[in-house]
Amino acid sequence: MVLITGGVYQGKEEFAREHFQIKTGADGGRAKTEELYQADLIADLHLWIRGELRAGRDPREEIGKILEKNPDVVITVAELGCGIVPAEAFDRNWREVTGRICCLLAQKARAVYRVTCGIGTKIA
Amino acid sequence: MLIEVIGGSGSGKSEFAEGKCMELCAGEKIYIATMEPYDEESKKRVERHRKMRAGKEFVTMEVYTGLEQAVIRKGATVLLECMSNLTANEMYSPSGRKEHTGHWILKGIRNLCSQAEHVVVVTNQVFSDGIEYDRGTMEYLQVLGEINRQIAQMADQVYEVIHGIPLALKGPDGEKEGAGL
Known part of the structure; x- marks a missing residue:
């Protein structure tokens, strides 16, 4: 797994698509959790987390399953x-x-990037 | 040469940007001020920045909107501070464009680059507080984010300043785009 972080409107998704093989993407704000099991890219994970919390579910449990199925x-x-x-x-x-969740993901990730002004810097 | 400097409030980004200008040009430089001093607080802020620039040979030029029409001395070194104000002015002030503001501001930057030898642009890191603002504010963040990215793409060097420490994101001292891939 690769984690790409940064502020809003910094070009994180563009950076991901430019530097990694992305054929299928899941939009965290809209996608069903099952879609996250197979997408090459999960965009805006924070929005998926918000959706899970709104629905009364604990995203911390589900995130482990996502990584297991989609390493x-x-x-x-x-x-x-x-x-x-x-x-x-x-x-x-x-x-x-x-x-x-980001701390956990950063620990497990094979690489972590932070994108500012569209420029990705490898931070771990 | 085009340099973009981004940082949070009180990060020391202005001082760093001024220092860059001093390195690039020993003589008279142009400071493009974008903040319309409308109350006591902003007047104080302007005064603090003026004091900081004193002795560094900056001639102040006020541009609140319409950067695409600005005329400057050919071959000058220009410091523009800051993009977050200029964007707000173009979006909200009576003389601003209100629409397609990103397009006009980028045109303004190209206008500066076509006349100046060196342009240093200061912009603001306002994207990481996790607050879902009203639609107007989110739109402002989106426009400013897009402008920042476009300038970074055009720029020879991009720095992020944290507590006065410059991190080179792009340029000679920094790693290239997509660092470490």
């Missing part, structure tokens, strides 16, 4: 943690869960 996937996720604590409890939890 070579490229994942893009937005950095969410560099701002003021959100006013809504849901958003606070979402931010926290996303951050923790």
Whole structure:
């Protein structure tokens, strides 16, 4: 698995498509979890996490299954943690869960990139 | 040469960008100021930046909108600060374009590059707070993000400044795009 992180609107998905073999992509904001088992690219994982939390499920359990079934996937996720604590409890939890999942993914990834202004830097 | 400098608030990106300009040109340089001082706070901010530039031989030129029409001395070294203000001006101020602002601003950058010897553009790292803002603000972030990326593509060097420490993302001191692949 490869993890690509960075702020919103930095060109993470373009970076992924440019540098990795991507034939099928799943949009984290819309795709069903089953689609994440086989896509070459999972884009906007943070939006999938939000969807899972909204539906009352724990994405931390499911993420393990995704990696097991799809060990070579490229994942893009937005950095969410560099701002003021959100006013809504849901958003606070979402931010926290996303951050923790990213730490886990970064540990397991064979490479981690951070994209700023469209430029990817290998950070791990 | 075109250089893009990105950093968060209080990161030291301005000082770094000024230093780059000093390296590129020992003599008189042009500082393009984009913030319209409309209240006490912004006046203070402008004053602080003026003091920081004192003795560095910058001539200040105010451009709040319409960068594509700016005329500067041929062969000059220009510091533009900052893209986040310029973008907001073009999107929201009465004299701004309001639509296709990204297109006009990039045209403005090309306009500067066609006249200047060196252009240093300062922009803001405002994309990592995880807050889902109202539609207007998200649109602003999207436009600024796109501008930043386009300038990075055109640029010879791109730096991200963190606590005054410049990380070279692109250019001679840095790894090339797609580093480590």
